[in-house]
Amino acid sequence: MTRVFQEVHAVLPQATLDEAARQEFINQLGKHVLNEFTPGTRVAYERDVLPTFKREHGRxxxxxxxxxxxxxxxxxYRMTSSFQRTVQEMMWDSVDESIQRQLPDLIDTSRKIAAGNTIGSISLKDGFEIPRYVSENDHHAMPGGYSGDLCDGDITAGALYDRGAFIYTQGLFGPRMDGIGKAASIMARRLWPGLAPKKILEIGCTAGGSTVGLKAMFPDAEVHAIDVGAAVLRYAHARAESLGVPLHFHQMSGEALEFDDASFDMICCLASLHETSLTATHNIFKEAFRVLKPGGRFLVSELPPYEGVDAWTQFVRDWDTYNNAEPYWGRVHELDFSDVATQAGFDRTHYGQGFGTGVAEANALTSAVEVQNKKFMGSTRGGGQAWYAWMTKAG
Ligand SMILES: C[S@@+](CC[C@H](N)C(=O)[O-])C[C@H]1O[C@@H](n2cnc3c(N)ncnc32)[C@H](O)[C@@H]1O
Structure with missing residues (x-):
């Protein structure tokens, strides 16, 4: 079995032996539920549900x-669905208990890093209004969601995401959790050979794993990242500093970018739009168009569309919409990104979409990791292929 260990940095919560054992148990339990129980839903469908439906509806x-x-x-189905949801909650709990045990130390470390000689920066805003689609939802059942800010200087939400996502993807995003950013960069280079952006912006960076990946692949670029949650940004900044990666974090909404017109060469939304409302997605595209330089590139990695996928697979993939606090999940699968792009000002002839570089390739991880991950919690966490939409601002 291929095993990937998370790279240690100054604010990564460390598990005691008991905590690590619990996290490992939940990890295995999740796989067991998905590999041994959940496939039975298909049998239940074909043997019981479908024949009854056909009898009643004639189709x-x-x-x-x-x-x-x-x-x-x-x-x-109710039983397996309940198992899946319970394992998800147990997974976050197992990480959260370990974070809360060491929270004062982690906050202290992040404060010291921010107050020291930094290579990057962080800017937070007093009274910043978090959009309701983030503040009123605990996305993927993560306690407190992305906006939780429990105490002065809190970093819990960032630590939860960094450690929790590593566990539930079982290392697929790589030891630095930078696979999404690296994969997107490889994809961007394939799409636009010779690409050499001077300034890059990532919208929706959470703990900054993907942003670290962007900087690794475009080391000469000045890389900025925004998010709406203060605790994720404090964590992302301390994390990047500790890893020696110069990044500039801002508390800001992608719907109202506080950057000048035509100031970035490349903008990325990496797995962030399925956590926003439809209106927000439209606004983010408009803002991206505004702050891109003429000839600038916009790259989105998202959940692949339902179009062309059979109804059963769509149903399976939609589990997260109803059971994993992902209210925008199904909506993103149905969204026509080319329409959103053209409404925002991008020319349809400069728009493309399709599957491309996945996180496993980006981190040169073996297919064994991919196989382990394939069926874990929902539909799209495999690493082989990611889905992208890409566009260029004319000029
Ligand atoms: C799934 S996470 C992104 C993960 C990250 N890109 C990575 O690969 O590690 C989605 C993030 O988008 C952020 N987000 C949602 N709406 C936003 C908005 N309007 N502006 C900026 N960030 C937003 C959320 O707070 C959350 O941190």
Whole structure:
């Protein structure tokens, strides 16, 4: 079995032996549920649910909503779904208990780093208003979501994401959790040979793992990253400093960028749009268009569309929408990003979309890691391929 260990940095919560054992147990339990129990839902569908549906309607279900309506009544589906959700909550709890035990020390470390001689920067705003689609939801059942700010100088949300996401992806994003940023950079180079951006902006950076990946692949660029949560940004800044990566973090919404027109060469939204509302996605595209230089590139990595996927697979992938506090998940799968782009000002002829570089390739991880991850919690956490939309600002 291929095993990937998370790279230690100054604010990474360290697990005691007991905590590590609990995290490992939950990790294995999650895999067991998904590999041994969840596949039985397909059997229940084909043996019980589908024949009844056909008898009653004289046809097969046409979409995921029809399948869901009948499947949620089936006891086996209810049981496996409940197992999946419970394991997800247990996973966050196992990380959170370890963070809370060492929180004062972690906050102290992040404060000392921010007050010292830094190579990057952080700017937070008093009274910053977090958009409701972030503040009122605990995305993927992460306690407190991305906006939790529990005490003065809190870093919990960043630590939860950094450690929790490493556990639930079982290391697939790489030891530095930078796989998404590295994969996007490789994709960008393939799309636009000779690309050499001087200034890059990442919208929705959370703990800054993807931002570290962007900087690794474009070391000459000045890299900025924004998020709405203060605790994720404090953590991201301390983390990047500790890893020796110069990055500039800002508390800011992608819907209202406080940057000059035509000031960036490349902007990225890496796995962030499925955590925003539809209106926000439109606003973010408009703002990206505004602050890109003429000829600037916008790269989005997101959940792949449902279009062309059979109704059962759509239903399986939609599990997160209803059970994992991902209210925008299904909506993003249906979104026509080319429409959003053209409404924001991008020329349709400068728009493209499709599958491309995945995180496993970016971190040169073996397919064994990929196989372990394939069925873990939802549909899209495999590392082989990622889905992208890309566009260029004319000029
Ligand atoms: C799934 S995480 C992104 C993960 C990160 N890019 C990575 O790969 O490690 C989504 C992030 O988008 C942020 N976000 C949501 N709406 C935003 C907005 N309007 N402006 C900036 N960030 C936003 C959330 O707070 C959250 O931290």
């Amino acid at each position: 097969e279900p046409t979409d995921r909503h029809e399948i869901r309506k009948v499947m949620i009544e089936h006891p086996f």
